[in-house]
Amino acid sequence: MTETVPPQIDPPARLLMGPGPVNADPRVLRAMSAQLVGQYDPSMTAYMNEVMALYRRVFATRNEATLLVDGTSRAGIEAAIVSLVKPGELVLVPIFGRFGHLLAEIAERGGAEVHTIETAWGQVFPTSAIERAVARVRPRLVAIVQGDTSTTMNQPLDELGDVCARYGALLYADATASLGGNDFEMDGWRIDAATAGLQKCLSGPSGSAPISLSDAAVDVIRARKRIEAGIRDPRLDGDPDDASPDFVRSNYFDLGQVLDYWGPRRLNHHTEATSMLYAARECARIILEEGRQQVIDRHRVAGGAMLAGVQALGLRVFGDVAHKMHNVVAVEIPAGVDGEAVRGALLGDFGIEIGTSFGPLAGRVWRIGTMGHNARKDAVLTTLAALEQVLRRAGVPVGAGTGVDAAIDAYRAA
Numbered sequence: 001m002t003e004t005v006p007p008q009i010d011p012p013a014r015l016l017m018g019p020g021p022v023n024a025d026p027r028v029l030r031a032m033s034a035q036l037v038g039q040y041d042p043s044m045t046a047y048m049n050e051v052m053a054l055y056r057r058v059f060a061t062r063n064e065a066t067l068l069v070d071g072t073s074r075a076g077i078e079a080a081i082v083s084l085v086k087p088g089e090l091v092l093v094p095i096f097g098r099f100g101h102l103l104a105e106i107a108e109r110g111g112a113e114v115h116t117i118e119t120a121w122g123q124v125f126p127t128s129a130i131e132r133a134v135a136r137v138r139p140r141l142v143a144i145v146q147g148d149t150s151t152t153m154n155q156p157l158d159e160l161g162d163v164c165a166r167y168g169a170l171l172y173a174d175a176t177a178s179l180g181g182n183d184f185e186m187d188g189w190r191i192d193a194a195t196a197g198l199q200k201c202l203s204g205p206s207g208s209a210p211i212s213l214s215d216a217a218v219d220v221i222r223a224r225k226r227i228e229a230g231i232r233d234p235r236l237d238g239d240p241d242d243a244s245p246d247f248v249r250s251n252y253f254d255l256g257q258v259l260d261y262w263g264p265r266r267l268n269h270h271t272e273a274t275s276m277l278y279a280a281r282e283c284a285r286i287i288l289e290e291g292r293q294q295v296i297d298r299h300r301v302a303g304g305a306m307l308a309g310v311q312a313l314g315l316r317v318f319g320d321v322a323h324k325m326h327n328v329v330a331v332e333i334p335a336g337v338d339g340e341a342v343r344g345a346l347l348g349d350f351g352i353e354i355g356t357s358f359g360p361l362a363g364r365v366w367r368i369g370t371m372g373h374n375a376r377k378d379a380v381l382t383t384l385a386a387l388e389q390v391l392r393r394a395g396v397p398v399g400a401g402t403g404v405d406a407a408i409d410a411y412r413a414a
Contacts, residue, residue, distance in 0.1 A: 002231055014347075018355030018369050019149035019328050020177060021199035021206055024279075025373040028204045031282035032275045039272050041389065045082060047281060048262060048272070054284035055210045057292065058179065058202075059194060061186035065213040067262045068280055070273040072196035073176040073197025075253070076209025078106050080172055080193045083221050083255035085141050086246045087111025092139040094118075094125050096155060097148030107143060110249075115139065121151045121360055122319030122330075125160045141170045147178030147325040149200075150357060152318070152367065154182055154325040156221040161190025170217060176200060176209070179210075180287055181299035181327040181371055186383045192217040201299060201327055203372035204283040211255075218259070224248050225256040232267055288385045299326040301414040302370040302380055305407040309384040312406030313391065313398045318365050330357070332364060337394050339363060345393070350386040380407055 016022045037044045048067075056066045069076040081103065085091055091112040093104040096119050108114045115137045142164050147154045157173055164171040170192040175184055179194075181201030186194055192214040198204030213221070226247035227237050246340055248254040253268065261269035266396060287295050303326040310331050311317060318330035333339040339356065343366065346352045355367035368387075370380055382401035391398050 004250045009240055011321055013351050015350075015352045015374065015379060015382065016369075016373060017379065018353050019152075019200075019367045020197075020369060020371065021375045022203065022369060022372040024205050025203040025283070025286055027286060028198075028279050028282045031278040032205075034275075034278050036274050038264060039274070044272070044274065045266065047277060051277060051281050051284070052262065052282065053138030054288060055212065057288055058210070058284050059186040059212045060184065060188065062211050062294075062337060063186070063212045063214055065218050067211060067253075067257055067258070068277060069195070069211050069258065070207075070270065070276065071209055071251070072193065072206045073174075073199070073209050074102075076197070076211050077103065077176070078250070079209075079253035080195050080211060080213075081112075081141070081143060081256070082110040082250050082253050083224070083248050084170060084172065084193060084217060085110055085112045086224070087249075088113060089140040090115065091141045091143055092117070092133055093139045093143050094130050094133070094155075096124055096151060096153055097121055097145065098150035099145045099148045099174060099176075103143045103145065105195075107141075112141075122153065124153050124155045125321045127156065127163065130160060131163045134163055136334075138167060139169050141172055143172045143174070145174045146184065147175070147182055147327075149177045149325070149328050149355075149367065149369075150359065150361065152325050152328045153320065153323050153332045154178060156193065156323070157230060158189050160186070161192075164192075165190060170220070177327070177371075178325060180295055181251055181375065182325055183296060186212055188385040196324050198280060198283050199372075201295075201303070201371045201375075202283040203280045203286060205276075207274065210279045210280060213255070221248075221256045221259065226254075227257070227260070230340065236265075244300050294324070299371065299375045301411065302375040303327055303329065304375070304414065305370060305377070305380050305410040306370045306384070308410040309380065309403035309407035310387075313384070313388060313403040314396075318361070327375065328367055330361070330365040330367050333366060334391075334396050337391075337396060342366070342390050342394055345390045346386055349390070350382075352383055352386050354387075355381070362363075385394075 179196040
């Protein structure tokens with residue numbers, strides 16, 4: 001019996017209006033289809049240098065060490081934490097949602113002594129609460145999420161760099177879901193390390209993690225340097241017995257080696273994910289072509305319109321709206337409504353995906369995103385119109401056109 005071969009991939013048309021991933025900008029998809037070149041081809045190393053320069057502008061930094069970690073946004077998170085923290089060192093993680101728990105777990109798996117503080121999901125921390133914890137724990141690293149899509153909250157970071165500097169701690173920010181759609185000032189806020197992902201406000205596919213490191217962070221990483229035996233140059237790298245005993249235990253996520261790969265030595269580490277580099281380059285290029293602040297403002301306006309629309313439909317919004325991310329809103333599922341059935345109808349009848357949640361919010365909220373390429377007026381209005389229809393069929397009393405009308409008014413007022 002002859003086995004059949006599956007047909008070519010032909011994904012269904014979807015409007016991805018959840019907490020990510022989002023629809024990639026068509027220009028990013030076109031960039032990914034460009035021909036491959038060798039990893040040391042002059043054109044390739046030139047593209048790498050361009051990526052570094054572009055993401056310095058996206059992160060709002062002058063950090064030389066601004067590059068990509070090949071892998072999803074979690075790869076960037078893990079690379080940052082395991083490269084910055086030695087086993088036994090103290091890490092403080094303020095947790096206000098699922099992804100704070102993730103930072104704590106990664107640090108724990110890396111051998112750190114992890115201390116946490118927590119606040120209720122739907123809230124953020126006042127800077128004073130974090131400062132008290134820093135003063136008590138005296139951590140080597142404070143690791144915090146900026147925008148946690150599990151709760152849709154946006155933690156203020158503008159004062160934390162100064163707090164950490166006063167107590168001799170480095171500050172790492174996970175900006176996976178916030179970079180590009182919310183204010184982020186790496187140098188202005190004195191952040192030592194930050195990572196992101198393409199699949200949210202940057203309008204790309206998952207699979208590449210932009211990262212930026214301050215000079216202080218690079219010094220920590222360089223002090224843990226160990227170069228692989230097969231590529232070590234004794235004239236430049238010295239005696240291998242002199243390598244730090246606290247070297248990074250991960251090979252792939254050793255940022256010291258990754259920095260040498262992206263730096264002037266081009267010291268071989270892994271084969272760069274060329275198509276993803278093309279994607280990351282185009283994501284940054286598109287943002288800067290539109291204007292970094294203009295993109296943030298577009299997310300703010302689209303998020304405000306979606307917020308106005310769901311509220312006009314009579315839906316309650318979860319959490320502290322004053323600290324909501326621009327690019328996602330958590331909507332409480334009305335009593336008696338099957339939340340998964342609503343999501344299924346939106347997807348099956350309209351081709352629109354919105355998100356569910358997890359942990360204490362599982363089955364309690366829908367998460368509706370307005371991010372990246374989808375932070376635009378037609379996507380917001382289409383989603384609200386479809387949601388109104390599905391809610392009405394589910395027995396929820398909603399006024400005809402109220403959500404769309406409120407969103408249009410919000411756009412006009414912006």
